[in-house]
Amino acid sequence: MSIWEYANPAKFMRTTEGALPWLVGSAAICCVGGVVWGFLTPEDFRQGSTVKIVFLHVPAAMMAINIWVMMLVASLIWIIRRHHVSALAARAAAPIGAVMTLIALATGAIWGQPMWGTWWEWDPRLTSFLILFLFYIGYIALWASVEDPDSAADLTGVLCLVGSVFALLSRYAVLFWNQGLHQGASLSVAPGERMSAVYRHPLYLSMLGFFLLTLALILIRTRTEIRKRRLAALQAREMRA
Amino acid sequence: MIALLIRDLRLATRAGGGFGLGVAFFLILSALVPFGVGPDRATLAPVAPGILWVGALLACLLSLDRIFALDHEDGSLDLLATAPLPLEGAVAIKALAHWITTGLPLVLAAPIFGLLLHLPMQAVPALVLSLALGTPALSMLGAFGAAITVGLRRGGLLLSLLVLPLYIPTLIFGAEITRRGVEGQAIGTPLVFLAGITLAVLALIPLAAAAALRVNLR
Amino acid sequence: MIDLGRYAGTVLAAYGVSIVLIAGLVWHTVAANARARRALQEFERNG
Numbered sequence: 329m330s331i332w333e334y335a336n337p338a339k340f341m342r343t344t345e346g347a348l349p350w351l352v353g354s355a356a357i358c359c360v361g362g363v364v365w366g367f368l369t370p371e372d373f374r375q376g377s378t379v380k381i382v383f384l385h386v387p388a389a390m391m392a393i394n395i396w397v398m399m400l401v402a403s404l405i406w407i408i409r410r411h412h413v414s415a416l417a418a419r420a421a422a423p424i425g426a427v428m429t430l431i432a433l434a435t436g437a438i439w440g441q442p443m444w445g446t447w448w449e450w451d452p453r454l455t456s457f458l459i460l461f462l463f464y465i466g467y468i469a470l471w472a473s474v475e476d477p478d479s480a481a482d483l484t485g486v487l488c489l490v491g492s493v494f495a496l497l498s499r500y501a502v503l504f505w506n507q508g509l510h511q512g513a514s515l516s517v518a519p520g521e522r523m524s525a526v527y528r529h530p531l532y533l534s535m536l537g538f539f540l541l542t543l544a545l546i547l548i549r550t551r552t553e554i555r556k557r558r559l560a561a562l563q564a565r566e567m568r569a
Numbered sequence: 570m571i572a573l574l575i576r577d578l579r580l581a582t583r584a585g586g587g588f589g590l591g592v593a594f595f596l597i598l599s600a601l602v603p604f605g606v607g608p609d610r611a612t613l614a615p616v617a618p619g620i621l622w623v624g625a626l627l628a629c630l631l632s633l634d635r636i637f638a639l640d641h642e643d644g645s646l647d648l649l650a651t652a653p654l655p656l657e658g659a660v661a662i663k664a665l666a667h668w669i670t671t672g673l674p675l676v677l678a679a680p681i682f683g684l685l686l687h688l689p690m691q692a693v694p695a696l697v698l699s700l701a702l703g704t705p706a707l708s709m710l711g712a713f714g715a716a717i718t719v720g721l722r723r724g725g726l727l728l729s730l731l732v733l734p735l736y737i738p739t740l741i742f743g744a745e746i747t748r749r750g751v752e753g754q755a756i757g758t759p760l761v762f763l764a765g766i767t768l769a770v771l772a773l774i775p776l777a778a779a780a781a782l783r784v785n786l787r
Numbered sequence: 788m789i790d791l792g793r794y795a796g797t798v799l800a801a802y803g804v805s806i807v808l809i810a811g812l813v814w815h816t817v818a819a820n821a822r823a824r825r826a827l828q829e830f831e832r833n834g
Contacts, residue, residue: 380802434804482784549816
C-alpha cells in the first residue's frame, strides 16, 4: 500500500470522498474553536486587544508558506513522475495560498497600524510576503494562459522551481535591504521571548484549524480539477469519434 | 555559437530591430521622473540610484519578448532546437545578444542619466559597476521569462508579471551599491552578493529556459 | 461581548477582512466543485 496509489485519479476521488466530511468537520471545529478561544483571551500588556489578531495572522502566514512548499513538491512529482493528480493539486492549491498570503498581509498591516503608527511598513517579513503574493499571482496567471494542460503543468512546474529559489533569495535580500521592525519569531524557544501559555494554546488550535481547512480546500479543489480534466477528455473523445 | 550571436546582433541592429529602444526609454524615464516629483536637487538626488536602477530594469523588460518571439514565428526556433548546438547554449547566446544590445548601452549611458537626476558624481563608478554586474542577470532571467511565454498571445504582460519579481534581489543589491556610492561607503558586501546572484543565474537559468522552450516547441 | 478597548476597530477590521476572504475562498471552492460535478454528470447522462 503505497502513497503512489493515490496518483490514480479514481482512487484519489474515492478516498477523498470518504475522508472529506471528517476533514471539513474537524477543520470547522478547530478554526472556530481556536479563533473564539483566542478572542476570549485577556488583553496583552503592551498591545491591548490587538494581540487577538495573532490567531489569524500567524496561522495564515504559516499556511501561505506551507502551501507554496506543497506546490513545489507537487511540481517536482509532476516533472519527475508525470502523475496528473500531482500537477492538478499544485494548480488547486495556488489560489488558497494566494488568499492566505493576502490575509497575512492584510492582518499584518491592520495590526501594524496602532502598533507601529503606520498602515504599511517595508518590514522584511511583510515585504517577503508581498513578494510571495506576486509569485502566487504569476503562477496562477501562467496556468490560466497556456491552453494545453500538459504544457501548462510543465511550464508552471518550472516556474514554481525557479520561483522557489528566488523567493528564498528575496527573503535574504530583503533582510539585507531593511533590518525591519517586526518582532522576533513569536514562537521561538528563547526563554525571554516565549509567548505565554494563555496565548500559545489558542494559537496552536488556530494553526491546526487553518491547516485542516487548507487541506480540505486543496482536496476539494483537486477533485474539481480532476472532474474538469475528465470532462475535457470525454469531450475530446466525442469530437474525434 | 559565434555565428548565432552575430546573426542575432545583426538582426537587432537592423532597422526595426529595436536597438537603442532601451536607451531611449531610459532617457524618457529620466525626463519624466523630475516632472513627477519636482526638479529640486534635494528631492531627486536621494532617489536617483533607485530610479536609475528601476529604469534599467524596465528598459530591459521592453525588448525581452523579441528574444524568442521572432524566431518562433518563422520557425527558426525549431531549427535551433534540433541543431547540434545544445539548446541551453542557444539560450545563453540569445541572452548575451540581448545584453549587448540592451544592457550594455544602458551601462554606458547611465552616467548621463545620472546627471539628469542629480546623482552625485562620486556615485557614478558604483552605478556603472553595479549595472555592469547586474544587467547580465536581467537579460538571462528575461530570457527565461521569454522562453515560458513564447507563443502566447499578449504574453508581454504576463512576461512582466513573471520576470519582475525575479529581478528583485538584483535590484535590491544594485541600488544599494549605488546608494553606498553616493554616501562614499564601502560597496564590497552588496557587490559580492550581486556578482554571486548574476553568476548563479548565468550558470543555472539557461537550463530552466531551455526546458521551457522544449515544452513550448512540442 | 468582551471589551476590546480602544483597539476595537482594529481587531474587528482584521477579523472582518480575514473572515470575508476565507468565506469567499470556501464559497468559490464549493461552487466550482458543484459546477464541475454537475457538468460531468450532465455529459455522462447525455453524451
